Every structure is written in structure tokens, then in C-alpha cells.
Amino acid sequence: MTDSVLYEQDDRIVKITLNRPDTRNALSGDIIEGLVDSLNKADKDKNVGCVILTGAGKSFSSGGNLQEIKDMTTKDNMSLTELEDWYRFGIQKIPLTMNSIDVPIVAAVNGHAIGAGNDLCTMCDIRIAAEDAKFSESFLRIGIIPGDGGSWFLPKIIGLARANEMILTCDVIDSQKALDWGLVSKVVTNDELLDEANRTANKIASQPPEASRRAKRLLRISQNVSLDKALEMAASQQSILQQLDDHREAIDALLEKRKPNYTNS
Numbered sequence: 542m543t544d545s546v547l548y549e550q551d552d553r554i555v556k557i558t559l560n561r562p563d564t565r566n567a568l569s570g571d572i573i574e575g576l577v578d579s580l581n582k583a584d585k586d587k588n589v590g591c592v593i594l595t596g597a598g599k600s601f602s603s604g605g606n607l608q609e610i611k612d613m614t615t616k617d618n619m620s621l622t623e624l625e626d627w628y629r630f631g632i633q634k635i636p637l638t639m640n641s642i643d644v645p646i647v648a649a650v651n652g653h654a655i656g657a658g659n660d661l662c663t664m665c666d667i668r669i670a671a672e673d674a675k676f677s678e679s680f681l682r683i684g685i686i687p688g689d690g691g692s693w694f695l696p697k698i699i700g701l702a703r704a705n706e707m708i709l710t711c712d713v714i715d716s717q718k719a720l721d722w723g724l725v726s727k728v729v730t731n732d733e734l735l736d737e738a739n740r741t742a743n744k745i746a747s748q749p750p751e752a753s754r755r756a757k758r759l760l761r762i763s764q765n766v767s768l769d770k771a772l773e774m775a776a777s778q779q780s781i782l783q784q785l786d787d788h789r790e791a792i793d794a795l796l797e798k799r800k801p802n803y804t805n806s
Contacts, residue, residue, distance in 0.1 A: 583644050587805055654674070
């Protein structure tokens with residue numbers, strides 16, 4: 542981790558904060574590495590029930606660093622191979638990590654989520670927006686395309702037609718349109734954003750931890766396989782979960798009308 546990405550844990554909730562407000566949390570090298578390291582750390586810690594991802598200052602993330610992008614070809618004269626490697630071994634580590642980890646992630650979107658910043662939102666499981674949040678797939682404005690997986694994640698959330706509209710027009714949409722389109726699930730006042738994200742995260746973290754992670758995994762993989770494969774995987778995962786102590790504790794707590802005490806076993 543670096544100072545560019547803050548990692549704060551409170552019981553079973555981890556808050557990861559992109560901490561470069563001077564660049565509006567542009568996804569440059571130090572933030573990329575810090576974010577990937579933080580996500581992997583939270584995923585490996587089985588005591589973590591949910592992650593909140595947000596940005597320091599007035600923006601969630603402004604996307605790529607424009608000066609850095611310009612320097613690739615004008616100052617550094619990077620070749621085609623070097624440019625491809627920058628994406629593959631740089632920013633593309635974020636979507637690959639986000640799509641492989643099992644810990645649930647709630648995005649608390651403050652201010653601008655632009656370009657790769659908007660795509661970062663789509664990689665999260667749940668998105669909550671502040672009233673002043675703005676979203677845009679702005680890549681074409683600088684003559685490039687979503688190089689970080691946005692063209693894969695975005696249509697799964699808002700549908701292909703609306704994803705085409707966002708990517709091809711570069712329009713900025715406000716929080717209400719984002720809610721109407723299903724890009725976010727809730728809009729709250731700026732002051733309520735982190736409180737609402739914490740309430741959602743606590744609801745998730747209160748569930749049996751192993752079951753929550755396996756449910757997320759099942760949801761993710763089921764989107765890209767046939768029904769029979771999804772059912773086969775569900776049966777396999779279910780048989781494992783029903784042998785755990787937390788499964789028996791969950792049923793006993795419901796029958797006895799008390800709060801469950803999960804031990805992650």
C-alpha cells in the first residue's frame with residue numbers, strides 16, 4: 542500500500558480511499574498499485590465482510606492522468622508493444638483483480654467518476670452515489686477507447702444500448718439519470734454518502750462470511766456460463782456451505798429468534 546491509497550479497517554468493514562485529491566484521484570501508477578494491493582489484502586483477510594471504495598476530496602476518480610497519457614507518445618515515444626504492455630501490466634490489473642476477488646465491494650461515489658473512474662464504479666458490486674456525482678465514459682474525447690474493461694462491465698449493468706450511448710456520445714450523466722439507468726442503486730445527499738455506504742456494508746458483513754463470498758462468486762461466474770453449468774456450480778457450493786458451522790448457527794438463530802454468532806467455520 543502507498544499513501545495514495547488509504548486502507549482503514551473497522552471490525553469487519555474495510556474502507557479503501559483513493560487519496561490523490563490533487564489529481565482528482567486519477568488512476569496513475571501509484572494509485573493502481575495501491576488499489577490492487579489493498580483489494581488483495583482485504584480479500585485474503587477472511588474477517589473482512591465488505592469493502593467500501595471511495596475517493597478523497599471532491600472526486601471519486603477522474604480516470605486516467607491526461608498528462609501521463611499524452612507523455613506516452615509525445616515525450617516517451619512508446620512503441621505499440623510498450624503501449625500494450627502499459628495497459629496489460631498497468632491499469633488492466635484493476636479489472637482483473639476486481640473480477641477475481643470474492644469480498645463484496647460497495648462503491649461510495651462522490652463527485653466525478655469519469656472515464657476509467659466510471660469503469661472502476663462498474664467493477665464494484667453495489668454503487669451508491671452522492672447527489673453531486675457525475676458519470677461519463679469520456680474516452681473518445683481524447684481519441685481512445687475504454688482500455689480498462691469498461692466495454693465488458695458497463696453493458697452488463699445498464700444494457701448494451703445505454704452503454705453504447707455513454708461510450709459513443711461521451712455525455713456526462715447526473716446521479717438521477719444514473720439511478721434511472723441502474724448504474725447506481727441509490728442516491729443520497731453528499732453528507733450521507735459514507736453513512737449510507739456503511740449501512741449497506743454492515744448489512745452485507747452481518748451475513749455468514751463464507752456464504753457471502755461464495756454467493757458473489759456464483760453471481761459473477763453465472764453471468765458467463767450456461768444454466769446447467771451455473772446449477773452444477775450452485776449444487777457444489779451449496780453442499781460445501783451446508784457442512785459449515787455457520788450454516789447450522791444461522792438456522793438455529795432464526796429458530797431461536799436471536800442474533801447469530803458466526804465464527805467463519
